[in-house]
Amino acid sequence: MPLRDVEGQYSALEGLKRALSHHRLHHAYLFAGPHGVGKALAGFGLAQALLCDGPRADGDGCGACKGCTRVAERQHPDLHVLERLERADGKGLEAQIKIDQVRQLQKALAYKSFEGGRRVVVIEEAEAMNPSTANALLKTLEEPGEETFFVLISHAAHRLLPTIISRCQRVRFSPLPREFVAEKLAALGELAPAQAELLAGLAEGSIGKGLALAESGLLADRVALIEAADDPDGLQRIGALSELADKLGRDKGELPLFFLLLRTWYRDLMLVQAGLPDDRLVHHDLAARARARAVQIPFDALDHRLKLLASTERDILQGNANPRLFLERLFVHLVDDARAGRAGRAA
Template sequence: MNFAPWQRSVFEAAHGSLAEGRLGHALLLVGPEKMGKGEVAAILAKRLLCASPAADGLACGQCRSCRQFEAGTHGDFSRVGFEPNDKGDKLRSEITVDQIRRLGQWFALTPQLGGAQVALIEPAEGMNHAAANALLKTLEEPSPGRFLLLVCSAPGRLPATIRSRCQRLEFRLPAKEQAEAWLRSQGHAEADIGAALEAARGHAGLAADWLAQGGLALRRQVRGDLDAVGNGKSGPVEMAQRWLGDEQAALRLRFAADLAQDALSRRLGARPPEKGGLTAPGDFSKLSAWYDALNRVRGQLSAPLRHDLLLAGLLREWRTMLLEDRKEGVAR
C-alpha cells in the first residue's frame, strides 16, 4: 500500500495500539473529505481479519481471509453505507435503522473463519437518528474480536454518546511542504500544484482530486462567470441555469463561495492581493451575507426547491452590489 503521509501516520497509530493490546473495539476515523479515510479503514479491516499479518502491520495478502476480503466475499466483514431506494434508481440519503439492526444481528453470529468480525460504516454521519440510537446497543455491549470502524467527515453530526464510545483516529491536513512533495509524487505538474493547494486551503487530497478532474479550470471558469454577470455581459437567469445544468453544480457553487471568501479575506488584509482576481463588491456586510446565502443554496441542492430561481436572485444581487460600487467608485 502506497500510503500518503497523513494516512501512514493514522495507520501506524492504529497498528501500534493493536500491537500493545490497546485498540478499541470501536474506531472513529475522522477528518476532511478526500483524505483517504475509507481506504485506510478497509486496509485496517483487512489486517484485523488476516490470519498471518506481516511484520509491517499490514495484512499478508495470501491467507484465506485476505483472498476472500479482496474478492468481496468475506463472511466476517460487513460494509454499511447508503443503500438503493425502493425504486432502485438512486441511493438513499441516509443510513436507516433497519441496516443497523441487521448489523447487530450479524455481530451476534459466530465468525465463519473463527477469527475476528469487522464492520465498516461509511459515512457514519449518514445514520439517521433512529439508526444512531440502534448502534449504541452494539457499542455498549462489546464482544472480544468484534470491531466496528466508523468513517466520518462531519463528527459533529454524530451523537456525543457514539463519539464518546469510540477510539478516535484523526486525519489532519499535512504541512505545505509535505503536501507539495506528495502531489509531485503523484505526477501532477509543478506549475499547478501551488494554485491547487491554495484553492483547496492546503487540503492535498482535495487538490489532487481537482488536478485530476479539471477542478482548477472549472474554478477559473466560475471566476470569469461572476465577472461576466457583474459587468452585464451575462444574465443572472441564464448563468444560474448553466451552473445548475450538470453534475458539477455543487462544485461550481463551492468555488463561487470560496472566491467570495477570498475577496473578504483580502479586504480584511488576511490574504495578499491577487493579480487578476475576482472583482468583488466593496460592502463587507453585504458580501458576507451573499456568501452565507450561496452556501445555503449549495446545502439545499438535494431538496425539492427552485434552485435556479434562488441562484438567479443571488447572481442578480451580485450584479447590483457591483453596480452600487461603481457609482461610488469603490469596486475592487
C-alpha cells in the same frame, strides 16, 4: 493498504498504531475529518491489521496474505461494510443508510465469525444514518460481542447522534498539506505540475476532492465561471447567470465544485487584502484580476459573500431548496452587492 502506508496523517494515526501494537484497541472508533484525506484507507488498513493471517510485530497487517487481500477487495467474510446502497432506479446512491442494513448486520453478528476470530464493521459516511437507524445500531455498539471492532467514518461527525459519538474513540483526520496533495495529484492523475498545484489549492487538503476536480468538466470553465459570477458590471450578465443557474440546477453533481470555485476565489481576495504574496493564492494564475478586485470589494462584503455562498450551498445540498431558484437568488444578491459596493464608493 496497511496502516503504515497511509500517508500524511501521522498525528491522527500515531495513537491508533500504538494501541494496535500494545493490543489495547478500543472496540469502536470514529474516523472524523474532511473528504478524501485517507479516513477510509485507514479504516480498511485497520481492518487488515485485525484480520491479517500473520500480522507484523507492530500489529499492522502484512498487506499480502489471503486475509489482507480479501479485506482490500472487501470480500472478507468477517468484514462487514455498511454504506449507502445504489438506488433501485440506478440514479446514484440512496440518501441514507437503511435501518434494514443495520438489522442485517446484527443478524450476521449474532453468528460466530467465519474464521473463528475477529470481526470488523466499517461504516462509511456514518452521518448518513438517520436517528432511528443510528439508534438501532447503538445497542450493537454498546455490546458488540467479543473480538468485534467498529470503525465509523464520517466527514460530518457533528451530524452523528451524541450517543453514537460517546461510544467511539475519535481519531481526527486533518486536511493534507497543499504541497503533499499537489505531489500526489501529479502522480495519481498524471498532471502537469502547474495544474496539480492549482487543483491542490482547490482541493482544500483532500486528494479525493482533487481527483474529482481533475475529472470534472467544470475546471475547464473555471476562469469564465469566476468572471461571470464575480463581475463588477454583473447586471449585464444576469442573463448569462440565469442560464448558468439553470445548467447547474439540472446537473447537481457539479454544484459542490461551483461553490468551491467561488469560495476559493473570494478567499483569495481576502488573502490579497491581507497582503499575502501571489503564490499563496489558489487561483494564482488570476492574481492580477484578484488584486484589481480586492481593492473594489470591502472585506465585510467579501465576508458577506462567503456566508451567502455557504448558506446557499447548505440549503441546496441538504435538499431543502430548489437549486435553480436559490442560485438565481444568490446571483441577484451578488450583483446587488456589487452595485451597492460601487454606489458606496461613489458617494
